[in-house]
Amino acid sequence: MRKSALSFLALSLAFSILPLAAAPIRLLMWGGVPPESGPQLVCDAFNKEFASKGISIEYERFVNDDQGNMKLETNLLAGGDIDIYITYTMDRLRKRSTGNMALNLEPFMKKTGFNLDTAIGAEGAMISRIDGTTYGVASKTYNNGFWVNKNMFDAAGIPVPKSWTLDEFKAITRKLTKGSGDSKVYGAFLQTNSYKTLAAEFAGVNLGGNAVYSKDHKSTAIDNPVFEKALGTIVELMNDGSIPSHADSLSQKLQGAALFTSGKVAMVFGSWLYRDIKNVASYPHDFVAAYVPLPSDNSKAYYMNGGPGDQVCINPKSKNVEAAWTFVKWYVEGGIIPMAPFGRFPLYTKVDMAKLEATALAGVERYFDRASTVNGFLTPAKTFQVETFADPQVQAVLAEEFELAMLGSKAVKQALADAKRRSDPILAAKP
């Protein structure tokens, strides 16, 4: 009797363990890109390649704004439903690394022989680490800048510049502005409703990463004249009607993709709009778009805006961290390529560039000026504007003061002085 009971117990245990051992692993990944803009293709490729190993992945999109990131973080703090996710800014990576929301990846890298610096370069490695430890592997790179309507440039007799100063940008924007009322064409659109601190990005192209902050991060450096020139240029163009005013941008929730492809603006800030310009079904147009980097007055160095990003992180509460690392490594080492047609290009140093270029422009050659797109947009820059520090309160102060200048409620000089007066005590009080 006792023997049969023991046998029964042993069998029960065996049956309860066996299915677990053979259970396929289903990973869940959260990212800010819509699934149809690449992530689904990535998942499909991974699922095909790893089917025999019993690992598959599913993708879910979160909106990459304050609310969306809060939703992601609430989920990460609550449990292990999400295995892998993408972090888009350094301040968030820092918060997540120190807040037990991102796993230390060093042991996995060591175990699988993944050398971060060799794989993604020094700048990629820099934004993957927090205080020397890797918490998210940067996976993509891009050169930010303007998409310009080459047909309008040709009609105005303006050659598409390979680089330009702020004054040249201002002059061209004014020259391309024409008409009035509903038929008005603006020289440019800067999307200031979403990028209220755009002037700081312009300044960063001249000055390099962390341009807003002093070296010790105890004060701001926005008294540098470059900030005044950048913000002043934007405000001047808004005031003379060469770009849509900030009030219009805010109240009408203007969107760059729609304005640019409908021919309402000659130039649009944000090279990520590449994927919208490609999407002729949603944004029909027949002109050729050319790429121009952000303007800079620094003739000695250029710090490309954009650069490495999309740090792939693992949730420390995930029950499948080994499988999650398998995906992260695969993704960074080229699994990301299906994202290229949608504007996210691999950071992996050994990636096949010719294949990448062919993938990125396949079928849409006629909508892009090949020379500027390949040489300017697809080819990674030599130096990037890499932001490794950002204080959320200071960023909020800058957004408010820059916004007041753009709305005409404050003079540019006053707004910058007020921004410094408000920000410096915040930074000085930080431990």
Add this chain to the structure above:
Amino acid sequence: MEATVPRRKSPRDDSVAGYAFIAPNLLIFAAFTLLPFVFTVATSFTDWDYTQGFGAIRFNGGHNYLEIWKDKWFLDSLKNTVFYVAGTVPVTIGIAVVLATVIDRAVAGKDLAKLLLFIPYISNIVAVSIVWTVLLAPSGPLAKAALAVGFRMPVWLADPHWVMTAIVAMSVWLGVGYAVMIYSAALGGIPEELYESGDIDGAGPFQKFFCITLPMLSHTTFFLTVTLIVAGFKVFGQIFTMTQGGPASSSHVLVYYIYTAAFRFFRMGYASTISVVLFAFLLGVTVLQWRGQRKRED
């Protein structure tokens, strides 16, 4: 044979039974209101980045309570909240009392009118906010109608000087239906004889409104004033959806700043301090209500 005397129920037995009955409610109250409140008050004396875990809580005395009075965001939020309350409460009550009286005197369609007025109050705040954002846009119907008669409207939600006015107008529209319902119920309680005697004395409709209706509705007005003030101090949904506190900090309100301090700046201790200050404001209003009610009852 000794007669058995039934045991007398002691007051203690009653207490045990009473506590047993309220225990479930008390437990839920303790878990979801009392404990979080005590925790909030305790955290308000700390500097705590909650993403670092409980180990990161640092006691900083009353520093937060001193800091808020030098904090532009807090002062702007307080000013805007007071503006919101001062704008919404009297206007909502004023419009509601007139509408309720007119509807009460109307012969037909009373219920339909009340229902139509009440719909915004029960509608989803996000949906309503989006509709109003479109309505107030420079290319929206309001601006076009104004332009057609030669009047250029402000860019409501993008103008630091007008944004709170726009939010107040939208909130009045949102809340007036609720006040009309409360007033309508109170109007039914005014004896018809008062109006008949007014008629005999030759009172006109305005005299009857100011000398009979309004005084007879004073309890209701008092109740509405208090509840609308409390609700006004807690405004959040429309700010979050329509303006995100902007442009700059021109539509920051207290609850929005609590959210920002906690979830954008990761300053849970400081956010708790603002919560406690807001609680103190609301407690003050409630105490005034109690005293006012007691005075009236005496």
